Amino acid sequence: xxDDQGILTTAIQLIFTLEPxxxxxxxxxxxxxxxxxxxxxxxxxxxxxxLGTYRFRSRDFITGIINALMGLPPVVVGLAFYLLLSRSxxxxxxxxxxxxxxxxxxxxxxxxxxxxxLTQQSIEDLFKQHELQFKALGxxxxxxxxxxxxxxxxxxxxxxxxxxxxxSAEVGAVLIVGGNINHLTRVMTTTIALxxxxxxxxxxxxxxxxxxxxxxxxxxxxxxxxxxxxx
Amino acid sequence: MQTNHHSLPLLLEDVAYEVDGLELIKDxxxxxxxxxxxxxxxxxxxGKSLLLKLLHGVITxxxxxxxxxxxxxxxxxxxxxxxxxxxxxxxxxxxxxxEFVLRIAQIPTNEHKTRCQQALEICGLxxxxxxxxxxxxxxxxxxxxxxxxxxxxxxxxLLDEPTVALDPPSVIGFENIIRxxxxxxxxxxxxxxxxAQAKRLADEIVFIDAGKVIEQSPAEKFFSRxxxxxxxxxxxxxxx
Numbered sequence: 001x002x003d004d005q006g007i008l009t010t011a012i013q014l015i016f017t018l019e020p021x022x023x024x025x026x027x028x029x030x031x032x033x034x035x036x037x038x039x040x041x042x043x044x045x046x047x048x049x050x051l052g053t054y055r056f057r058s059r060d061f062i063t064g065i066i067n068a069l070m071g072l073p074p075v076v077v078g079l080a081f082y083l084l085l086s087r088s089x090x091x092x093x094x095x096x097x098x099x100x101x102x103x104x105x106x107x108x109x110x111x112x113x114x115x116x117x118l119t120q121q122s123i124e125d126l127f128k129q130h131e132l133q134f135k136a137l138g139x140x141x142x143x144x145x146x147x148x149x150x151x152x153x154x155x156x157x158x159x160x161x162x163x164x165x166x167x168s169a170e171v172g173a174v175l176i177v178g179g180n181i182n183h184l185t186r187v188m189t190t191t192i193a194l195x196x197x198x199x200x201x202x203x204x205x206x207x208x209x210x211x212x213x214x215x216x217x218x219x220x221x222x223x224x225x226x227x228x229x230x231x
Numbered sequence: 232m233q234t235n236h237h238s239l240p241l242l243l244e245d246v247a248y249e250v251d252g253l254e255l256i257k258d259x260x261x262x263x264x265x266x267x268x269x270x271x272x273x274x275x276x277x278g279k280s281l282l283l284k285l286l287h288g289v290i291t292x293x294x295x296x297x298x299x300x301x302x303x304x305x306x307x308x309x310x311x312x313x314x315x316x317x318x319x320x321x322x323x324x325x326x327x328x329x330e331f332v333l334r335i336a337q338i339p340t341n342e343h344k345t346r347c348q349q350a351l352e353i354c355g356l357x358x359x360x361x362x363x364x365x366x367x368x369x370x371x372x373x374x375x376x377x378x379x380x381x382x383x384x385x386x387x388x389l390l391d392e393p394t395v396a397l398d399p400p401s402v403i404g405f406e407n408i409i410r411x412x413x414x415x416x417x418x419x420x421x422x423x424x425x426x427a428q429a430k431r432l433a434d435e436i437v438f439i440d441a442g443k444v445i446e447q448s449p450a451e452k453f454f455s456r457x458x459x460x461x462x463x464x465x466x467x468x469x470x471x
Contacts, residue, residue, distance in 0.1 A: 129319055130319045132289065132315060132319075133315060133318060133319040135289045136287065136289055136312075136313040136314075136315055137312075137313075137332060137335060137379075138308050138309060138335065138336075139331075139335045140335065143334065143335050147321045147323065147327075147331060148321075150321070150322075150323065151321055151322045151323075
Protein backbone atom coordinates (compact mmCIF):
# COMPACT_ATOMS: atom_id res chain seq x y z
CA UNK A 1 0.00 0.00 0.00
CA UNK A 2 1.30 3.45 -0.88
CA ASP A 3 1.79 6.25 1.59
CA ASP A 4 0.04 8.99 -0.39
CA GLN A 5 1.29 11.81 1.81
CA GLY A 6 4.85 10.50 1.60
CA ILE A 7 4.63 10.32 -2.18
CA LEU A 8 3.35 13.87 -2.41
CA THR A 9 6.04 15.18 -0.04
CA THR A 10 8.81 13.47 -2.00
CA ALA A 11 7.32 14.68 -5.30
CA ILE A 12 7.33 18.28 -4.05
CA GLN A 13 10.89 17.84 -2.81
CA LEU A 14 11.94 16.59 -6.24
CA ILE A 15 10.47 19.72 -7.79
CA PHE A 16 11.99 22.18 -5.33
CA THR A 17 15.43 20.57 -5.31
CA LEU A 18 15.39 20.65 -9.11
CA GLU A 19 16.26 16.97 -9.31
CA PRO A 20 18.46 16.60 -12.46
CA UNK A 21 16.47 13.75 -14.05
CA UNK A 22 13.20 15.63 -13.56
CA UNK A 23 14.67 18.87 -14.98
CA UNK A 24 16.02 17.02 -18.00
CA UNK A 25 12.61 15.47 -18.72
CA UNK A 26 10.76 18.75 -18.27
CA UNK A 27 13.18 20.65 -20.53
CA UNK A 28 12.99 17.99 -23.25
CA UNK A 29 9.18 18.02 -23.04
CA UNK A 30 9.10 21.80 -23.38
CA UNK A 31 11.61 21.72 -26.25
CA UNK A 32 9.55 19.14 -28.15
CA UNK A 33 6.20 20.81 -27.55
CA UNK A 34 7.37 24.38 -28.19
CA UNK A 35 9.13 23.37 -31.43
CA UNK A 36 6.02 21.48 -32.56
CA UNK A 37 3.85 24.50 -31.75
CA UNK A 38 6.15 26.89 -33.66
CA UNK A 39 6.09 24.60 -36.71
CA UNK A 40 2.33 24.10 -36.51
CA UNK A 41 1.76 27.85 -36.10
CA UNK A 42 3.83 28.64 -39.18
CA UNK A 43 1.66 26.24 -41.19
CA UNK A 44 -1.68 26.96 -39.54
CA UNK A 45 -1.93 30.76 -39.42
CA UNK A 46 -1.49 31.26 -43.20
CA UNK A 47 -3.71 28.27 -44.01
CA UNK A 48 -6.41 29.27 -41.52
CA UNK A 49 -6.32 32.84 -42.83
CA UNK A 50 -6.64 31.62 -46.42
CA LEU A 51 -9.62 29.44 -45.53
CA GLY A 52 -11.19 32.23 -43.49
CA THR A 53 -11.04 34.89 -46.18
CA TYR A 54 -11.05 33.36 -49.65
CA ARG A 55 -13.95 31.51 -51.22
CA PHE A 56 -12.87 28.74 -53.56
CA ARG A 57 -14.46 25.56 -54.79
CA SER A 58 -12.82 23.00 -52.52
CA ARG A 59 -12.86 25.25 -49.44
CA ASP A 60 -15.71 23.47 -47.66
CA PHE A 61 -14.18 20.09 -48.42
CA ILE A 62 -10.79 21.14 -47.00
CA THR A 63 -12.48 22.67 -43.95
CA GLY A 64 -14.36 19.40 -43.39
CA ILE A 65 -11.15 17.37 -43.58
CA ILE A 66 -9.37 19.71 -41.14
CA ASN A 67 -12.27 19.56 -38.70
CA ALA A 68 -12.23 15.77 -38.91
CA LEU A 69 -8.46 15.75 -38.29
CA MET A 70 -8.96 17.70 -35.06
CA GLY A 71 -10.18 14.48 -33.48
CA LEU A 72 -7.29 12.35 -34.75
CA PRO A 73 -6.49 9.55 -32.28
CA PRO A 74 -2.87 10.17 -31.17
CA VAL A 75 -1.97 6.48 -31.19
CA VAL A 76 -3.06 6.23 -34.82
CA VAL A 77 -0.83 9.18 -35.70
CA GLY A 78 1.96 7.51 -33.76
CA LEU A 79 1.42 4.26 -35.62
CA ALA A 80 1.36 6.01 -39.01
CA PHE A 81 4.61 7.83 -38.21
CA TYR A 82 6.13 4.59 -36.93
CA LEU A 83 5.36 2.89 -40.24
CA LEU A 84 6.64 5.87 -42.22
CA LEU A 85 9.86 6.29 -40.26
CA SER A 86 10.75 2.67 -39.51
CA ARG A 87 13.73 1.24 -41.42
CA SER A 88 11.50 -0.51 -43.94
CA UNK A 89 9.19 2.52 -44.26
CA UNK A 90 9.27 5.10 -47.07
CA UNK A 91 11.06 7.66 -44.86
CA UNK A 92 13.24 5.12 -43.04
CA UNK A 93 16.47 6.50 -44.54
CA UNK A 94 15.93 9.74 -42.58
CA UNK A 95 16.63 7.74 -39.39
CA UNK A 96 14.16 9.81 -37.37
CA UNK A 97 12.42 7.02 -35.51
CA UNK A 98 13.02 7.12 -31.74
CA UNK A 99 14.35 10.67 -31.89
CA UNK A 100 12.89 13.89 -30.52
CA UNK A 101 12.44 15.06 -34.12
CA UNK A 102 9.92 12.28 -34.72
CA UNK A 103 8.08 13.32 -31.57
CA UNK A 104 8.02 16.92 -32.77
CA UNK A 105 6.62 15.85 -36.15
CA UNK A 106 3.90 13.71 -34.52
CA UNK A 107 2.86 16.51 -32.17
CA UNK A 108 2.91 18.99 -35.03
CA UNK A 109 0.55 16.80 -37.08
CA UNK A 110 -1.79 16.46 -34.10
CA UNK A 111 -2.05 20.16 -33.27
CA UNK A 112 -1.93 21.71 -36.76
CA UNK A 113 -5.65 21.01 -37.49
CA UNK A 114 -6.60 22.55 -34.13
CA UNK A 115 -4.70 25.78 -34.78
CA UNK A 116 -5.89 25.96 -38.40
CA UNK A 117 -9.51 25.52 -37.37
CA LEU A 118 -9.39 28.10 -34.57
CA THR A 119 -7.55 30.56 -36.84
CA GLN A 120 -10.06 30.06 -39.64
CA GLN A 121 -12.96 30.65 -37.28
CA SER A 122 -11.50 33.86 -35.84
CA ILE A 123 -10.47 35.32 -39.19
CA GLU A 124 -13.72 34.30 -40.90
CA ASP A 125 -15.84 35.94 -38.19
CA LEU A 126 -13.80 39.12 -38.46
CA PHE A 127 -13.83 39.08 -42.26
CA LYS A 128 -17.62 38.64 -42.38
CA GLN A 129 -17.98 41.57 -40.00
CA HIS A 130 -16.01 43.77 -42.43
CA GLU A 131 -16.98 42.19 -45.75
CA LEU A 132 -19.50 44.82 -46.88
CA GLN A 133 -17.16 47.60 -45.76
CA PHE A 134 -14.30 46.10 -47.75
CA LYS A 135 -16.55 45.96 -50.82
CA ALA A 136 -17.62 49.56 -50.25
CA LEU A 137 -13.98 50.65 -49.94
CA GLY A 138 -12.93 48.55 -52.92
CA UNK A 139 -10.34 46.83 -50.73
CA UNK A 140 -8.66 43.78 -52.27
CA UNK A 141 -8.72 40.87 -49.81
CA UNK A 142 -4.93 40.54 -49.87
CA UNK A 143 -4.49 44.06 -48.50
CA UNK A 144 -6.97 43.46 -45.69
CA UNK A 145 -5.12 40.43 -44.30
CA UNK A 146 -2.47 42.30 -42.32
CA UNK A 147 -4.90 44.50 -40.37
CA UNK A 148 -7.29 41.55 -39.94
CA UNK A 149 -4.49 39.43 -38.46
CA UNK A 150 -3.55 42.32 -36.17
CA UNK A 151 -7.15 42.63 -34.99
CA UNK A 152 -7.37 38.88 -34.45
CA UNK A 153 -4.02 38.57 -32.69
CA UNK A 154 -5.45 37.73 -29.27
CA UNK A 155 -7.69 35.00 -30.74
CA UNK A 156 -4.72 33.64 -32.66
CA UNK A 157 -2.61 33.63 -29.51
CA UNK A 158 -5.37 31.67 -27.79
CA UNK A 159 -5.35 29.19 -30.68
CA UNK A 160 -1.60 28.72 -30.33
CA UNK A 161 -1.96 28.21 -26.57
CA UNK A 162 -4.67 25.61 -27.18
CA UNK A 163 -2.23 23.85 -29.52
CA UNK A 164 0.51 23.96 -26.90
CA UNK A 165 -1.87 22.58 -24.29
CA UNK A 166 -2.73 19.64 -26.54
CA UNK A 167 0.92 19.04 -27.45
CA SER A 168 2.26 19.07 -23.90
CA ALA A 169 -0.42 16.63 -22.72
CA GLU A 170 0.09 14.20 -25.60
CA VAL A 171 1.31 10.69 -24.73
CA GLY A 172 0.21 8.05 -27.27
CA ALA A 173 1.97 9.25 -30.39
CA VAL A 174 5.20 10.36 -28.72
CA LEU A 175 5.45 7.06 -26.88
CA ILE A 176 5.26 5.12 -30.16
CA VAL A 177 7.58 7.30 -32.28
CA GLY A 178 9.91 8.36 -29.45
CA GLY A 179 10.20 5.01 -27.73
CA ASN A 180 10.53 6.63 -24.28
CA ILE A 181 14.33 6.25 -24.28
CA ASN A 182 16.03 7.55 -21.15
CA HIS A 183 17.98 10.81 -21.68
CA LEU A 184 16.89 10.89 -25.32
CA THR A 185 13.13 10.81 -25.88
CA ARG A 186 11.69 10.54 -22.39
CA VAL A 187 9.17 13.34 -21.84
CA MET A 188 6.82 14.14 -18.98
CA THR A 189 3.78 12.20 -20.17
CA THR A 190 5.66 9.07 -21.21
CA THR A 191 7.67 9.11 -17.98
CA ILE A 192 4.49 9.32 -15.91
CA ALA A 193 3.11 6.27 -17.74
CA LEU A 194 6.35 4.32 -17.31
CA UNK A 195 7.11 5.25 -13.69
CA UNK A 196 3.53 4.56 -12.61
CA UNK A 197 3.71 1.07 -14.09
CA UNK A 198 7.02 0.53 -12.26
CA UNK A 199 5.53 1.75 -8.98
CA UNK A 200 7.91 4.73 -8.82
CA UNK A 201 5.12 7.12 -8.02
CA UNK A 202 7.21 9.99 -6.60
CA UNK A 203 8.73 10.97 -9.96
CA UNK A 204 5.38 10.37 -11.71
CA UNK A 205 3.63 12.59 -9.16
CA UNK A 206 6.26 15.35 -9.49
CA UNK A 207 5.89 15.37 -13.27
CA UNK A 208 2.11 15.25 -12.91
CA UNK A 209 2.20 18.36 -10.73
CA UNK A 210 4.39 20.18 -13.28
CA UNK A 211 2.03 19.17 -16.11
CA UNK A 212 -0.91 20.48 -14.09
CA UNK A 213 0.93 23.76 -13.44
CA UNK A 214 1.61 24.09 -17.20
CA UNK A 215 -2.05 23.33 -17.96
CA UNK A 216 -3.33 25.88 -15.41
CA UNK A 217 -0.87 28.47 -16.67
CA UNK A 218 -2.11 28.00 -20.23
CA UNK A 219 -5.75 28.23 -19.16
CA UNK A 220 -5.06 31.36 -17.11
CA UNK A 221 -3.18 32.93 -20.03
CA UNK A 222 -6.14 32.19 -22.31
CA UNK A 223 -8.52 33.90 -19.88
CA UNK A 224 -6.23 36.94 -19.57
CA UNK A 225 -5.85 37.17 -23.34
CA UNK A 226 -9.63 36.92 -23.90
CA UNK A 227 -10.22 39.63 -21.30
CA UNK A 228 -7.68 41.86 -23.02
CA UNK A 229 -9.53 41.35 -26.30
CA UNK A 230 -12.92 42.22 -24.83
CA UNK A 231 -11.69 45.51 -23.28
CA MET B 232 -28.52 72.65 -62.55
CA GLN B 233 -26.43 71.04 -65.30
CA THR B 234 -22.79 70.43 -64.63
CA ASN B 235 -19.50 69.54 -66.24
CA HIS B 236 -18.78 67.21 -63.31
CA HIS B 237 -16.52 64.59 -64.87
CA SER B 238 -18.12 61.64 -63.04
CA LEU B 239 -21.59 62.50 -64.34
CA PRO B 240 -24.05 61.84 -65.79
CA LEU B 241 -25.07 58.82 -63.78
CA LEU B 242 -27.49 56.76 -65.82
CA LEU B 243 -29.76 53.95 -64.71
CA GLU B 244 -31.54 52.18 -67.53
CA ASP B 245 -34.32 49.69 -66.72
CA VAL B 246 -32.53 48.63 -63.55
CA ALA B 247 -34.09 45.90 -61.44
CA TYR B 248 -32.76 43.95 -58.51
CA GLU B 249 -34.38 40.83 -57.17
CA VAL B 250 -33.66 38.33 -54.44
CA ASP B 251 -35.32 34.90 -54.49
CA GLY B 252 -37.82 36.07 -57.09
CA LEU B 253 -38.78 39.11 -55.04
CA GLU B 254 -38.23 42.33 -56.99
CA LEU B 255 -36.78 44.84 -54.52
CA ILE B 256 -35.82 47.48 -57.10
CA LYS B 257 -38.21 47.74 -60.01
CA ASP B 258 -37.78 48.99 -63.53
CA UNK B 259 -35.76 52.05 -62.53
CA UNK B 260 -34.72 54.72 -64.98
CA UNK B 261 -32.83 57.65 -63.60
CA UNK B 262 -30.40 60.28 -64.80
CA UNK B 263 -28.41 62.30 -62.31
CA UNK B 264 -26.51 65.09 -63.95
CA UNK B 265 -26.53 67.91 -61.43
CA UNK B 266 -23.75 69.08 -59.14
CA UNK B 267 -24.31 69.55 -55.43
CA UNK B 268 -26.35 67.04 -53.53
CA UNK B 269 -28.97 64.54 -54.58
CA UNK B 270 -30.98 63.13 -51.70
CA UNK B 271 -32.70 59.81 -52.20
CA UNK B 272 -35.77 60.09 -50.02
CA UNK B 273 -38.24 57.41 -49.02
CA UNK B 274 -39.78 55.33 -46.27
CA UNK B 275 -37.88 52.66 -44.39
CA UNK B 276 -37.70 49.60 -46.63
CA UNK B 277 -38.43 51.55 -49.80
CA GLY B 278 -35.16 50.42 -51.39
CA LYS B 279 -32.96 53.48 -50.80
CA SER B 280 -29.98 51.57 -49.43
CA LEU B 281 -30.23 48.94 -52.15
CA LEU B 282 -30.28 51.63 -54.80
CA LEU B 283 -27.13 53.18 -53.32
CA LYS B 284 -25.41 49.79 -53.19
CA LEU B 285 -26.31 49.28 -56.85
CA LEU B 286 -24.87 52.69 -57.73
CA HIS B 287 -21.57 51.82 -56.07
CA GLY B 288 -21.42 48.33 -57.52
CA VAL B 289 -21.51 46.59 -54.14
CA ILE B 290 -24.35 44.54 -55.61
CA THR B 291 -25.09 44.04 -59.29
CA UNK B 292 -28.50 44.59 -60.86
CA UNK B 293 -30.51 41.54 -61.90
CA UNK B 294 -31.28 43.39 -65.13
CA UNK B 295 -30.65 46.78 -66.68
CA UNK B 296 -27.54 48.90 -66.71
CA UNK B 297 -25.88 51.49 -64.52
CA UNK B 298 -23.23 53.75 -66.04
CA UNK B 299 -21.26 56.60 -64.65
CA UNK B 300 -19.60 58.95 -67.10
CA UNK B 301 -18.02 56.49 -69.48
CA UNK B 302 -14.80 58.48 -69.66
CA UNK B 303 -13.89 57.25 -66.20
CA UNK B 304 -12.06 53.92 -66.18
CA UNK B 305 -14.21 51.26 -64.58
CA UNK B 306 -11.24 49.55 -62.98
CA UNK B 307 -10.30 52.48 -60.78
CA UNK B 308 -13.24 53.22 -58.55
CA UNK B 309 -11.50 55.27 -55.91
CA UNK B 310 -12.97 58.47 -57.37
CA UNK B 311 -16.21 57.33 -55.79
CA UNK B 312 -16.63 56.43 -52.12
CA UNK B 313 -19.48 54.86 -50.26
CA UNK B 314 -20.28 55.43 -46.59
CA UNK B 315 -22.26 52.60 -45.09
CA UNK B 316 -25.05 53.14 -42.60
CA UNK B 317 -23.09 50.98 -40.16
CA UNK B 318 -19.45 51.37 -41.12
CA UNK B 319 -16.85 49.04 -39.65
CA UNK B 320 -13.29 49.85 -38.66
CA UNK B 321 -10.14 48.03 -37.71
CA UNK B 322 -9.41 47.99 -33.99
CA UNK B 323 -6.54 50.34 -34.65
CA UNK B 324 -6.05 54.09 -34.35
CA UNK B 325 -8.13 56.68 -36.19
CA UNK B 326 -5.04 57.57 -38.24
CA UNK B 327 -4.39 53.93 -39.19
CA UNK B 328 -7.96 53.50 -40.46
CA UNK B 329 -7.68 56.60 -42.64
CA GLU B 330 -4.27 55.69 -44.00
CA PHE B 331 -5.46 52.16 -44.81
CA VAL B 332 -7.76 53.62 -47.46
CA LEU B 333 -4.81 55.44 -49.06
CA ARG B 334 -2.87 52.19 -49.16
CA ILE B 335 -5.63 50.25 -50.89
CA ALA B 336 -6.11 53.08 -53.39
CA GLN B 337 -2.33 52.96 -54.00
CA ILE B 338 -1.86 56.65 -53.31
CA PRO B 339 1.90 57.45 -53.24
CA THR B 340 3.26 57.18 -49.68
CA ASN B 341 4.69 60.71 -49.72
CA GLU B 342 1.14 62.07 -49.97
CA HIS B 343 -0.21 60.09 -47.01
CA LYS B 344 0.78 62.49 -44.23
CA THR B 345 -0.69 65.61 -45.84
CA ARG B 346 -3.87 63.89 -46.94
CA CYS B 347 -4.45 62.32 -43.52
CA GLN B 348 -3.87 65.65 -41.77
CA GLN B 349 -6.35 67.37 -44.07
CA ALA B 350 -9.00 64.70 -43.59
CA LEU B 351 -8.52 64.70 -39.81
CA GLU B 352 -8.81 68.48 -39.70
CA ILE B 353 -11.88 68.75 -41.94
CA CYS B 354 -13.68 66.08 -39.91
CA GLY B 355 -12.58 67.43 -36.53
CA LEU B 356 -10.61 64.34 -35.57
CA UNK B 357 -7.12 65.82 -35.21
CA UNK B 358 -7.14 65.63 -31.41
CA UNK B 359 -8.13 61.97 -31.37
CA UNK B 360 -6.07 60.77 -34.33
CA UNK B 361 -4.08 58.38 -32.13
CA UNK B 362 -7.08 57.06 -30.26
CA UNK B 363 -8.23 53.50 -30.91
CA UNK B 364 -11.58 53.08 -32.66
CA UNK B 365 -13.16 51.05 -29.86
CA UNK B 366 -12.91 54.11 -27.59
CA UNK B 367 -14.80 56.42 -29.99
CA UNK B 368 -18.43 57.52 -29.77
CA UNK B 369 -20.96 56.83 -32.54
CA UNK B 370 -20.62 60.40 -33.80
CA UNK B 371 -16.84 60.18 -33.89
CA UNK B 372 -17.01 56.90 -35.77
CA UNK B 373 -19.27 58.44 -38.42
CA UNK B 374 -16.85 61.34 -38.71
CA UNK B 375 -14.06 58.81 -39.15
CA UNK B 376 -16.10 57.21 -41.91
CA UNK B 377 -16.32 60.63 -43.58
CA UNK B 378 -12.59 61.23 -43.08
CA UNK B 379 -11.94 57.87 -44.76
CA UNK B 380 -13.93 59.17 -47.73
CA UNK B 381 -12.42 62.66 -47.73
CA UNK B 382 -8.85 61.40 -47.79
CA UNK B 383 -9.38 59.95 -51.28
CA UNK B 384 -10.58 63.32 -52.61
CA UNK B 385 -13.51 61.61 -54.33
CA UNK B 386 -15.54 63.25 -57.06
CA UNK B 387 -18.64 61.41 -55.86
CA UNK B 388 -19.56 60.42 -52.33
CA LEU B 389 -22.47 58.10 -51.61
CA LEU B 390 -23.87 58.15 -48.08
CA ASP B 391 -26.36 55.64 -46.74
CA GLU B 392 -28.41 57.25 -43.92
CA PRO B 393 -25.19 58.27 -42.18
CA THR B 394 -26.80 60.21 -39.31
CA VAL B 395 -29.50 57.72 -38.39
CA ALA B 396 -28.00 56.89 -35.00
CA LEU B 397 -26.56 60.28 -34.11
CA ASP B 398 -27.70 62.88 -31.58
CA PRO B 399 -28.69 66.38 -32.87
CA PRO B 400 -25.30 68.11 -32.23
CA SER B 401 -23.48 65.26 -34.00
CA VAL B 402 -25.95 65.48 -36.91
CA ILE B 403 -25.23 69.20 -37.30
CA GLY B 404 -21.46 68.57 -37.23
CA PHE B 405 -21.84 65.79 -39.77
CA GLU B 406 -23.99 67.88 -42.11
CA ASN B 407 -21.41 70.68 -42.00
CA ILE B 408 -18.79 68.25 -43.25
CA ILE B 409 -21.14 67.13 -46.04
CA ARG B 410 -21.52 70.81 -47.03
CA UNK B 411 -17.73 71.03 -47.23
CA UNK B 412 -17.75 68.04 -49.57
CA UNK B 413 -20.20 69.93 -51.77
CA UNK B 414 -18.15 73.11 -51.64
CA UNK B 415 -15.05 71.21 -52.71
CA UNK B 416 -16.91 70.11 -55.84
CA UNK B 417 -17.74 66.58 -54.74
CA UNK B 418 -21.08 65.24 -55.89
CA UNK B 419 -23.06 64.07 -52.85
CA UNK B 420 -25.67 61.34 -53.21
CA UNK B 421 -27.28 60.47 -49.91
CA UNK B 422 -30.22 58.46 -48.67
CA UNK B 423 -32.40 59.54 -45.78
CA UNK B 424 -35.94 59.19 -44.52
CA UNK B 425 -35.52 62.36 -42.48
CA UNK B 426 -37.48 65.07 -44.27
CA ALA B 427 -35.93 67.92 -42.27
CA GLN B 428 -32.46 66.72 -43.13
CA ALA B 429 -33.39 66.39 -46.79
CA LYS B 430 -34.62 70.00 -46.75
CA ARG B 431 -31.38 71.18 -45.16
CA LEU B 432 -29.06 69.38 -47.52
CA ALA B 433 -30.76 68.64 -50.83
CA ASP B 434 -30.32 70.40 -54.13
CA GLU B 435 -32.23 67.62 -55.85
CA ILE B 436 -34.61 64.95 -54.54
CA VAL B 437 -35.11 61.45 -55.87
CA PHE B 438 -38.21 60.03 -54.20
CA ILE B 439 -38.41 56.26 -54.06
CA ASP B 440 -41.31 54.13 -52.93
CA ALA B 441 -41.67 50.33 -52.89
CA GLY B 442 -38.49 49.88 -54.91
CA LYS B 443 -39.46 52.28 -57.68
CA VAL B 444 -38.30 55.81 -58.40
CA ILE B 445 -41.48 57.86 -58.26
CA GLU B 446 -40.25 61.37 -58.63
CA GLN B 447 -37.08 63.33 -59.34
CA SER B 448 -37.07 67.08 -59.05
CA PRO B 449 -35.20 70.08 -57.60
CA ALA B 450 -35.54 70.13 -53.81
CA GLU B 451 -37.47 73.37 -53.62
CA LYS B 452 -40.00 72.18 -56.16
CA PHE B 453 -40.33 68.75 -54.53
CA PHE B 454 -41.17 70.16 -51.12
CA SER B 455 -43.53 72.89 -52.38
CA ARG B 456 -45.29 71.01 -55.19
CA UNK B 457 -44.72 67.26 -55.08
CA UNK B 458 -46.16 65.68 -58.21
CA UNK B 459 -46.95 62.18 -57.02
CA UNK B 460 -49.51 61.10 -54.45
CA UNK B 461 -46.90 58.97 -52.68
CA UNK B 462 -44.58 61.96 -52.25
CA UNK B 463 -47.48 64.15 -51.08
CA UNK B 464 -48.45 61.51 -48.52
CA UNK B 465 -44.84 61.10 -47.42
CA UNK B 466 -44.36 64.82 -46.91
CA UNK B 467 -47.69 65.34 -45.15
CA UNK B 468 -47.15 62.25 -43.03
CA UNK B 469 -43.78 63.49 -41.93
CA UNK B 470 -45.17 66.86 -40.97
CA UNK B 471 -47.94 65.53 -38.72
